[in-house]
Amino acid sequence: MQEQYQRLRKLQYILFEKYKVQDEIKDIPKVIETNEQVLERSKERYLEQNRRLERAKDKLKSLKIRLDDAERAREGYEKQMDLISTQKEYEALDKEIKDASEKEQQLRKEILSEEKHVEELISEIEDSEELISSQEEDLQEHRQQMEEELSVKQSRLRELEAEEKDLVVDMDEEILFKFERIIKSKSGVGIVPIKEIVCTGCHMQLSQQFVNEVREGVEYQFCPYCSRILFYEDAKTEETIAADIEAGSLSDLVDMDDFDLN
Numbered sequence: 001m002q003e004q005y006q007r008l009r010k011l012q013y014i015l016f017e018k019y020k021v022q023d024e025i026k027d028i029p030k031v032i033e034t035n036e037q038v039l040e041r042s043k044e045r046y047l048e049q050n051r052r053l054e055r056a057k058d059k060l061k062s063l064k065i066r067l068d069d070a071e072r073a074r075e076g077y078e079k080q081m082d083l084i085s086t087q088k089e090y091e092a093l094d095k096e097i098k099d100a101s102e103k104e105q106q107l108r109k110e111i112l113s114e115e116k117h118v119e120e121l122i123s124e125i126e127d128s129e130e131l132i133s134s135q136e137e138d139l140q141e142h143r144q145q146m147e148e149e150l151s152v153k154q155s156r157l158r159e160l161e162a163e164e165k166d167l168v169v170d171m172d173e174e175i176l177f178k179f180e181r182i183i184k185s186k187s188g189v190g191i192v193p194i195k196e197i198v199c200t201g202c203h204m205q206l207s208q209q210f211v212n213e214v215r216e217g218v219e220y221q222f223c224p225y226c227s228r229i230l231f232y233e234d235a236k237t238e239e240t241i242a243a244d245i246e247a248g249s250l251s252d253l254v255d256m257d258d259f260d261l262n
């Protein structure tokens, strides 16, 4: 049984590390997703700017047509001036010419302002093009980094899985299944020693009879409160491990020198 406990303690380190690496692998593409979303929004904005430019150009075209019409109308009235004979006719025509001129002035102003608008849009579009191309470069760079990171983590994962495989080779599957779940839910600590009659994982008091069963070490015993696997060790080791658990860190709990990780 002692050998089994030793193996489980090695295994808990490997499993904890494995779950951590798996989580990290899952998180890596998220950076890229954010980059992709930013680029996507830039492209949408770029398309919208182009649509606005088309609309502005159409408006400019129609303003120019209206200006032509207004000019022709005024020229027509001016020609009619030669034909009028009464003061009343003169006044009426003079008013038409003034109105037409005013309209021309108004349209010229609108054309100038619309031309300015078109120029601004063109410059915005150029800025967007630059932004998009730099965001595409960033994305490319991040993709490359991601692939490198991913390949490092995946090879670490394969190492851990190989070590895990060696350790679990003839282990009881049900125990293993339970143990993996405890590791996941108890931040990496799945097997703890009993100190006197207290579980050093959750500090709950256990019955003397239960403690005796753990001590006999005939079969695996799970703490009825925190579900961790319990084992009994001599006082010195017990204290060391209990102190480490108090410190709350797995890396403290697991002495790396105990492991031959290769």
Ligand SMILES: [Zn+2]
Pocket: 199, 200, 201, 202, 203, 204, 223, 224, 225, 226, 227, 228
């Ligand atoms: Zn417990």
